[in-house]
Amino acid sequence: xxxxxxxxxxxYAASTPVDPRVIEVMTPLFGVDGDFANPSSGHIxxxxxxxxxxxxxxxxxxxxxxSERELVWTSGATESDNLAIAGAARYRADRGRHLMTMPxxxxxxxxxxxxxxxxxxxxxxxxxxxxxxxxPAELEAAxxxxxxxxxxxHINNETGVIQDIEALGAVCRERDVLFHVDAAQSxxxxxxxxxxxxxxxxxxxxxxxxxxxxxxxxYVADRPGCHVEPLIYGGGQQGGRRPGTLAVPLIAGFGTAAxxxxxxxxxxxxxxxxxxxxxxxxxxxxxxVVRNGxxxxxxxxxxxxxxxxxxxxxxxxxxxxLCVATGSACNSTNREPSPVLRALGCSDLLAQSxxxxxxxxxxxxxxxxxxxTRYRDAVARLRGIAPGLVA
Amino acid sequence: xxxxxxxxRVRELxxxxxxxxxxxxxxxxxxxxxxxxxxxLAADVDGDIIVxxxxxxxxxxxxxxxxxxxxxxxxxRPLSALQAFSAAEIMQTLPVPREKLGRILVLEDAVRxxxxxxxxxx
Numbered sequence: 183x184x185x186x187x188x189x190x191x192x193x194y195a196a197s198t199p200v201d202p203r204v205i206e207v208m209t210p211l212f213g214v215d216g217d218f219a220n221p222s223s224g225h226i227x228x229x230x231x232x233x234x235x236x237x238x239x240x241x242x243x244x245x246x247x248x249s250e251r252e253l254v255w256t257s258g259a260t261e262s263d264n265l266a267i268a269g270a271a272r273y274r275a276d277r278g279r280h281l282m283t284m285p286x287x288x289x290x291x292x293x294x295x296x297x298x299x300x301x302x303x304x305x306x307x308x309x310x311x312x313x314x315x316x317x318p319a320e321l322e323a324a325x326x327x328x329x330x331x332x333x334x335x336h337i338n339n340e341t342g343v344i345q346d347i348e349a350l351g352a353v354c355r356e357r358d359v360l361f362h363v364d365a366a367q368s369x370x371x372x373x374x375x376x377x378x379x380x381x382x383x384x385x386x387x388x389x390x391x392x393x394x395x396x397x398x399x400x401y402v403a404d405r406p407g408c409h410v411e412p413l414i415y416g417g418g419q420q421g422g423r424r425p426g427t428l429a430v431p432l433i434a435g436f437g438t439a440a441x442x443x444x445x446x447x448x449x450x451x452x453x454x455x456x457x458x459x460x461x462x463x464x465x466x467x468x469x470x471v472v473r474n475g476x477x478x479x480x481x482x483x484x485x486x487x488x489x490x491x492x493x494x495x496x497x498x499x500x501x502x503x504l505c506v507a508t509g510s511a512c513n514s515t516n517r518e519p520s521p522v523l524r525a526l527g528c529s530d531l532l533a534q535s536x537x538x539x540x541x542x543x544x545x546x547x548x549x550x551x552x553x554x555t556r557y558r559d560a561v562a563r564l565r566g567i568a569p570g571l572v573a
Numbered sequence: 574x575x576x577x578x579x580x581x582r583v584r585e586l587x588x589x590x591x592x593x594x595x596x597x598x599x600x601x602x603x604x605x606x607x608x609x610x611x612x613x614l615a616a617d618v619d620g621d622i623i624v625x626x627x628x629x630x631x632x633x634x635x636x637x638x639x640x641x642x643x644x645x646x647x648x649x650r651p652l653s654a655l656q657a658f659s660a661a662e663i664m665q666t667l668p669v670p671r672e673k674l675g676r677i678l679v680l681e682d683a684v685r686x687x688x689x690x691x692x693x694x695x
Contacts, residue, residue, distance in 0.1 A: 495633040499579065499587060567593045567637065569604055569613035569629035 189503045190549050190556075194390075194542030195339055195367060195484050196507055200435065201392040201543075207438045208394065211431035221428050222419060231430045238437025245440040246384070247375035248401055254410075254424050255433055258398035259366035260290040261413075262385030263333075265400050265424060266362045267294040269410025270331050270383060271303055274360065278328030282306045284316060284335075286343075286522045291333055291364050312527045314343035314475050322353045331360045337367035340507075340522045340538055341475030342484030344372070351380030360408060366390055366398075370443030371451070371483060376401060382408045388432070392543065393439030397432035400424075450543055451482065457541040457550050458482040464554030468561060474523055474536060485539045488523070492564050494534040500560035504553055507538040583638040583667050590637060592644035596627045603686040604629075608675045610636055612683045614643075621651045635669045636676045642667065643684060655688030 200208075210216040211234065219227035221235050239250035246253075256262045271281055283295050285307050295305045306324055310316050316334060325332075332354050334345050347363050354361035362383035365374065369384075370391035376384065382405070387398035402410055402423070410423055417425035443450075462485060465471055470490025489497075498508055519533035528536070539553060579587070599615035610632035617625040626648050628640040642663060647654060660674065660681040669677055 491631070493632055496587075496637060499584075499634045564631075567590065567629055568631040569611050571606070571611070 189505050190552050191505045192539045192541060192545065192549065192553055193505045193507050194545070195342075195538065195540035197389050197395065198392045198542055199544070200389075200394055201439060201442055203442060204393055204435045204438045208431040208435040211434055217430065221430055222417075234430050234434040234437075235428055238433045238440075241437035241441040242386075242399060245370060245374070245444045246386075246401060247377045247379075249404060252376075252401055252404050254400045254402060254420050255428055256398045256400055256424055257396055258389070259288075259364065259385050259387035260398075262387070262398045262400040263288070263290040263362075263364055264294050265410055265413055266383040266385055266402075267291065267331065267333055268298060268413060269423075270360050270362065270408075271298055272411040273409045274330040274407070275303075278326075278330045279303045280306070280326050280328045281331045281333075282308060282321070282324060282329060283333045284308050284310060285525045286310055286314060286338055286341075287333065287335055288339055288364060288366070290366075291335065292521075295333070310343075310525060312476075313478055314338060314341055314522075314526050315479060316345055316350065318346065318349040318353050321350055322357075325353070325357050325359060329357070329359050331362060333362040333364065335364040335367075337365075337372070337481045337484075338475070338522060339367050340484075340520060340536075341486045341526070342367075342481040343475045344368075344479045344481055346479075347381060348379055351382075354382075355380040358407070367481065367484075370440060370447065371481065373447065376403070383410070388436035388439055391439050391443050394432050394435045397429055397436045399436070446543075453543065453545075454541050455482040457545055457547070458485050460547060460550045461485055461539055461553060462487075464551070465557055468558065472528075472532060474526060474528060483541050485541075486523075486536055487539070488528060488532040488536045489561055490532065490535075491568065492535050492561055493568075494536065496564055497535060497537065497560055500564060501537070501553075501556050504556050506553075507540070508536060578670070579634060579638075580668060582642075583635060583669075586638035586641040586667075587634045590641040592627055592641055593629065593637075594627050595629070596625055599625075599627070601687050601690050603683055603690055605679055605683045605686065607679050607682070610676045610679055612636070612640060612680050614640075614683050614687050616687060618652060621653070623647055623650055623652060623655075630680075632676055633673065635667065635673050636680065638667060639663050639669065639677055639680050643680065647684075652688055655684050658684040 217230040219231045221231035243250045299305045351361045360382045363381050364385045366387050369386040382403045384401040389395040419425045472488045474486040519530045523533040596615045600618045601616040604613035613629040615627045616623050626644040630637050630640045660677040
């Protein structure tokens with residue numbers, strides 16, 4: 183069981199707890215004795231608050247390999263995705279109105295494209311191979327003279343599939359098309375060097391990397407033709423790209439989380455790999471079990487499995503007190519089979535049984551062993567209750 | 574505050590489904606596969622009285638809970654009572670969300686078919 187709780191939490195791809203070192207940095211910034219002032223204020227208290235923002239920008243820029251000036255603070259990855267996609271599409275609308283993405287994207291990306299399609303933009307949806315990976319040649323073939331923006335996520339939030347953003351970005355750069363990457367799952371977990379990567383816009387959030395909820399960032403490359411129109415108006419903060427008073431404690435927390443992630447990335451990755459292998463070893467012999475996304479280019483923090491002839495909702499309940507996600511991921515009340523798994527060629531029947539296990543820094547081998555036992559027992563019980571297919 | 578989709582009653586019936594399984598040589602048996610779910614019911618009867626009920630089901634927790642609730646409620650009752658089994662009533666008492674009505678109606682069909690099969694049994 184997770185420390186001090188009656189649950190076993192294996193849903194770190196949905197959210198992570200705030201690291202105690204982050205809490206330590208944030209806490210003094212709320213009260214009257216701390217640096218609570220508005221960082222846009224010119225007085226000494228405001229300048230102190232601004233100092234925390236500048237420090238956090240340095241820390242996040244260090245993790246991403248970019249300049250502090252290229253960062254825009256947002257409320258999280260959803261806002262970053264919206265600002266990147268809608269903001270860039272509108273900025274470049276006079277050059278062309280064709281945009282491209284994939285059906286395996288998070289709803290924070292996909293729904294923006296659906297909205298833009300209703301506003302006169304044309305959207306092409308690129309299907310991945312069965313592995314979930316997009317072939318850069320497919321992207322190259324689909325780019326048109328009027329294409330202005332391509333958005334591809336780095337690590338898929340459901341399957342852990344990693345896209346080759348360097349190769350995909352190179353295709354876009356060659357054709358003068360802006361390239362946006364939703365990196366909510368990868369920042370702080372995989373090395374990123376935006377100074378050398380052909381990425382123009384990159385979304386991230388703090389709460390996936392042991393920072394607080396409610397703060398994210400958008401990287402906007404400082405290069406000609408790369409700009410975003412604001413989504414909201416009301417002040418000159420952040421160059422007008424995202425006005426509003428900066429949330430200093432959250433930003434400081436994000437900066438600290440980024441700094442910790444950078445220094446501990448290698449050991450965390452090894453830890454996640456060992457947990458992922460341990461869980462898969464424990465269940466891979468079950469009849470009809472499938473590892474969604476395969477064993478190729480996937481992030482070890484996520485293991486997504488389906489199993490034949492087991493009903494997904496009952497499986498999820500039978501797994502309690504394990505906290506895991508279904509194939510529907512962020513929208514667990516919706517039992518529609520995941521479009522991500524469908525795009526990988528998974529049948530609806532198999533997709534509805536999908537369970538996403540995701541691991542984090544605090545996850546222990548004992549918790550994974552508990553998950554193995556629980557999963558095996560639940561599958562056996564539900565299969566034992568199910569009648570045969572023939573009436 | 575949590576938004577638990579399952580009532581305490583549904584959780585108890587799902588976890589403690591003692592009527593899940595088979596009867597050896599049941600007097601009555603029926604299975605319906607519809608609406609993406611499967612429900613099988615079996616009964617031992619003594620005259621007009623249902624002595625034992627068992628179910629098998631493939632579906633959501635509400636369906637499994639409803640099947641268990643049915644078995645608990647109808648053992649010891651006359652076969653004629655099966656015709657009075659009501660999906661609407663069980664939807665209300667467990668409760669079951671409205672969007673799952675179709676699945677509970679499959680259970681209702683199975684229960685009523687079990688009663689019908691009794692009429693034609695020798």
